[in-house]
């Protein structure tokens with residue numbers, strides 16, 4: 001029998017966890033970080049304090065220590081910021097969905113505007129169009145993705161992977177809160193205590209709410225059909241991932257959302273849609289105003305999704321070509337262009353792959369709306385293509401926007417205008433629209 005020879009392997013010594021000072025620190029909060037936490041300094045090291053606001057003097061306890069920064073829990077506020085307000089949600093302290101509810105709404109807007117201004121021109125001269133905002137900063141989401149685990153249906157907790165049970169959420173449209181209340185018990189029975197998964201609620205323009213379920217592990221078709229019968233209006237079971245074909249009434253039905261006064265788009269709960277329809281409509285109007293479409297022009301829409309921007313542009317008579325990696329959305333966009341007799345054509349393409357990017361001949365104007373990772377490869381190609389002289393960049397990722405703007409500026413583009421669109425009030429997320437020309 002062959003003998004196994006012992007092999008000497010070198011195992012690096014396990015790193016001892018960094019020591020966390022146990023004493024309470026007295027901290028002066030200087031600013032807000034990009035994730036909405038207060039920033040202070042202690043012994044020349046940055047300390048992030050969740051829930052603390054600039055100008056506040058607080059007592060905090062270090063919870064995690066890292067090489068370059070520490071994280072601390074807020075224990076006491078000694079001097080309170082005049083911008084501090086009572087959060088609108090009873091579970092704000094536990095739920096990880098919102099980060100800024102304790103900050104006055106106007107101060108939230110100022111914080112987001114300052115972040116955008118800093119990344120565009122170092123905060124020097126914010127020559128922006130007015131921020132795109134809406135009258136109410138609540139009940140704005142027409143789509144919500146909740147998690148189910150350990151018998152709880154809700155959102156991920158603040159700084160942990162556990163789930164905080166959510167009965168109602170002030171950021172959701174009324175129809176979704178009603179659907180949540182009416183389907184919660186049926187969903188709990190469906191998942192039971194052991195199963196986990198994801199539940200997406202998507203509201204239709206007429207108030208119906210489609211529920212799409214992704215359950216980990218085995219999916220029982222009979223149980224899914226039973227669930228479909230138990231869910232009461234305005235909610236209906238749209239689909240259970242892993243269950244083939246429509247097997248109950250309403251399964252797979254399309255939903256719709258309003259994009260302009262005269263344009264409604266169909267979508268499926270798994271598709272990308274802008275969650276805040278009011279802000280989306282204003283952002284589209286701003287985009288069209290900047291691009292000033294002229295008859296017979298060709299405009300390219302990169303990361304087009306269902307054609308949110310380009311079908312609206314096509315309504316003004318210009319030709320549009322859209323590109324996105326979502327095959328289902330591209331098919332739907334082409335169908336909708338055909339049904340509405342709009343001059344738009346859509347193509348499936350991976351826009352992170354340099355060989356899959358097409359810049360249509362005759363195209364001078366572009367709108368792009370990439371995911372948070374941005375559009376480095378596309379911007380490099382747009383920068384190199386001298387025919388392109390007008391770009392509207394819609395961004396949900398400030399860091400990638402800064403990187404991509406640098407690529408475009410290097411090639412002679414200048415920021416002509418920009419607007420912060422508050423698509424996600426009470427969260428730290430910054431959506432922006434930037435207009436560039438060369």
Ligand SMILES: C[S@@+](CC[C@H](N)C(=O)[O-])C[C@H]1O[C@@H](n2cnc3c(N)ncnc32)[C@H](O)[C@@H]1O
Pocket residue numbers: 272273274303304305306307308309323324325326349350351352369370371396
């Ligand atoms: C922020 S959404 C914008 C969608 C659309 N413009 C809208 O307003 O509804 C980003 C889009 O990028 C698409 N996407 C993500 N990764 C992609 C890739 N590698 N190539 C092409 N499209 C991609 C997604 O399918 C999604 O539709």
